[in-house]
Structures are given as structure tokens and as C-alpha cells.
Amino acid sequence: xxxxxxxxxxxxxxxxxxxxxxxxxxxxxxxxxxxxxxxxxxxxxxxxxxxxxxxxxxxxxxxxxxxxxxxxxxxxxxxxxxxxxxxxxxxxxxxxxxxxxxxxxxxxxxxxxxxxxxxxxxxxxxxxxxxxxxxxxxxxxxxxxxxxxxxxxxxxxxxxxxxxxxxxxxxxxxxxxxxxxxxxxxxxxxxxxxxxxxxxxxxxxxxxxxxxxxxxxxxxxxxxxxxxxxxxxxxxxxxxxxxxxxxxxxxxxxxxxxxxxxxxxxxxxxxxxxxxxxxxxxxxxxxxxxxxxxxxxxxxxxxxxxxxxxxxxxxxxxxxxxxxxxxxxxxxxxxxxxxxxxxxx
Ligand SMILES: [Zn+2]
Ligand SMILES: [Zn+2]
Numbered sequence: 001x002x003x004x005x006x007x008x009x010x011x012x013x014x015x016x017x018x019x020x021x022x023x024x025x026x027x028x029x030x031x032x033x034x035x036x037x038x039x040x041x042x043x044x045x046x047x048x049x050x051x052x053x054x055x056x057x058x059x060x061x062x063x064x065x066x067x068x069x070x071x072x073x074x075x076x077x078x079x080x081x082x083x084x085x086x087x088x089x090x091x092x093x094x095x096x097x098x099x100x101x102x103x104x105x106x107x108x109x110x111x112x113x114x115x116x117x118x119x120x121x122x123x124x125x126x127x128x129x130x131x132x133x134x135x136x137x138x139x140x141x142x143x144x145x146x147x148x149x150x151x152x153x154x155x156x157x158x159x160x161x162x163x164x165x166x167x168x169x170x171x172x173x174x175x176x177x178x179x180x181x182x183x184x185x186x187x188x189x190x191x192x193x194x195x196x197x198x199x200x201x202x203x204x205x206x207x208x209x210x211x212x213x214x215x216x217x218x219x220x221x222x223x224x225x226x227x228x229x230x231x232x233x234x235x236x237x238x239x240x241x242x243x244x245x246x247x248x249x250x251x252x253x254x255x256x257x258x259x260x261x262x263x264x265x266x267x268x269x270x271x272x273x274x275x276x277x278x279x280x281x282x283x284x285x286x287x288x289x290x291x292x293x294x295x296x297x298x299x300x301x302x303x304x305x306x307x308x309x310x311x312x313x314x315x316x317x318x319x320x321x322x323x324x325x326x327x328x329x330x331x332x333x334x335x336x337x338x339x340x341x342x343x344x345x
Contacts, residue, residue, distance in 0.1 A: 032070030069147025174243030187211030
């Protein structure tokens with residue numbers, strides 16, 4: 001076990017499959033054999049990045065990938081709470097442990113955060129070494145192939161935990177993997193009414209199956225008018241914006257009720273113009289940004305949720321390819337017909 005295959009981002013568009021050294025297991029690390037990894041929207045951004053084009057300034061060469069499930073094969077000299085053979089998933093953000101945020105209970109927004117596959121080599125490889133504090137046990141009832149989805153589930157849960165949605169109305173804009181997980185989390189948190197929005201019929205059908213009482217095809221319907229009509233002119237208590245689409249973001253501000261909450265999850269590609277007076281100030285709208293998952297409160301919450309069996313990962317896994325076919329996997333992950341695409345090393 002000296003070398004392995006890895007999907008390496010070099011200074012070009014796309015990535016290349018290379019034979020590289022198996023990473024060393026540091027004193028505080030765990031070395032895992034990667035059993036399944038999933039492609040995230042942020043991996044796609046890095047994959048498509050080309051030197052000098054776009055905002056993704058990270059050092060290359062870099063092994064891509066952050067969402068994984070693996071089996072521990074080695075533990076570092078100072079690691080006492082993990083053993084070889086254990087199945088793990090991972091918190092994909094490595095906190096520095098020393099900044100203001102880390103020292104005041106907010107390490108998920110660490111000022112010096114390092115993200116797998118972005119600041120440090122990632123998991124689209126046969127083996128992956130990472131800090132043992134980021135390892136989490138694969139929850140009971142979650143299969144190896146579903147394991148990588150614990151990380152995006154954490155994002156969805158963290159977004160919904162920014163507002164009190166119990167017994168209230170929620171609009172979820174964008175039905176990619178995070179939006180569809182958000183529908184399921186909102187349902188489990190006791191939202192009285194969930195309105196899901198997307199441009200894809202197949203994704204809207206899933207949103208309905210996962211508990212959305214209303215689905216809106218934003219390619220054909222005006223989402224602000226529809227939400228106001230569904231809510232008797234009031235607007236919804238909480239908006240979870242997962243699309244990152246500029247127009248959807250401003251529509252989301254308009255469909256929130258007075259005194260409501262707007263949670264920004266998706267990342268617009270450019271600065272936006274918003275009606276601050278009408279949509280924020282006079283409305284007394286609460287706006288939350290969010291990043292990643294709370295370390296590690298969110299992990300306890302989502303583990304409890306999946307162990308109750310209220311989250312369905314299966315329908316979100318729309319393709320599974322061997323690591324060698326990563327190019328096809330990235331192309332599927334960018335097509336409208338797919339949600340999560342798995343890479344199996
Ligand atoms: Zn991710
Ligand atoms: Zn920090």
C-alpha cells in the first residue's frame with residue numbers, strides 16, 4: 001500500500017487521474033480507505049476552474065473531493081478514540097482551534113478554516129488522511145453509499161436551525177441535494193406547510209414525496225405571486241434560499257412574511273441589488289448567512305434524525321461510477337437529470 005489512484009486538479013480545466021503516494025497519517029490523523037465519495041456543487045466549481053479564470057484560487061496540484069465514507073486503516077500516534085476497521089464519515093471543514101470564532105464556540109466559521117479538497121488534499125482517491133477530530137461514526141441505518149450525504153444533510157439542518165419553523169410556513173428555493181434534504185429536515189422539524197421551488201419536474205416530484213405541500217415550477221409560475229396567494233397574502237415565515245440564483249434570491253426576500261426569516265445557503269456568482277427599504281428594513285426581516293455545519297452540535301442532531309429513519313437518501317443518489325470514470329461522473333453531476341453522483345474508488 002504505497003501508491004493509489006487520485007483525481008488531481010492541476011493547472012487546467014477538469015482534472016486528471018494520477019498514481020500518487022498514499023498520504024501519511026499524521027500524529028492526530030486517521031487514514032481511511034475511501035469506500036464512497038460524492039460530488040458536491042463546490043467540487044464542480046473547482047473542477048471547472050481554469051488558471052486565471054474564475055474565483056477559485058487554490059493551490060494546485062490538489063486531490064479533489066470532500067464528501068466521503070471510509071474505513072479507518074491507520075490511526076495517528078496521538079489518536080486514542082478511533083480504531084482501524086471503524087466506518088466513518090467526515091466533517092469536511094478543519095477548524096484552526098485558535099481564532100476568535102474557534103475559541104468562542106463557533107469553529108464552523110473559523111477564520112482560518114481549511115476545507116478538504118480545497119486547502120488540503122481531498123478524498124477522490126483510494127486513501128485519505130484527515131484530522132481525527134473531523135471523523136464521525138457512520139450512523140446506524142445509513143449505508144456506506146449514503147454516508148457521504150451526511151455532510152450536505154448537515155448543511156440543510158444547520159440552515160433550518162436558524163429559524164423556528166415548527167408549525168409555520170417555509171419556502172425552500174432550489175431542489176438540488178441540499179434543497180431536497182432541507183425539505184425532509186423541515187418536515188421532520190414540524191413545519192406546517194412547505195413550499196418547494198425548482199425548474200425541474202423530477203426534483204419537484206421528489207420534493208412532494210419528501211413532504212412539500214406545494215411545489216412551484218419557477219420556469220412557468222411567478223414564485224412570489226404564488227407564495228403570496230398560497231399564504232393568503234402574508235408570505236412565508238421562513239425562506240431557505242438554496243439555489244444561489246440571483247433572481248431567486250431577490251424573489252426570496254419578497255416572499256418572506258413581515259417579521260420573517262431569510263436564510264441564505266446558495267452562493268450567487270456576483271453581488272446583488274436588493275430593495276433594502278421594502279424587503280428588509282420595513283419588513284423587519286431577519287437575514288442569516290450560514291456556512292457548513294455547527295461543530296459538532298449539528299452532527300449530533302443529524303445523527304439522531306437519520307437513526308429515527310426520517311431521512312431518505314436513496315432517491316438522491318442518482319448515479320454511481322468507479323473513480324476511474326470521474327470525467328463522466330462530473331458531467332452527470334452537472335446535468336439536470338442528476339442529484340448526487342457517487343464515485344467508488
Ligand atoms: Zn459538500
Ligand atoms: Zn479557527
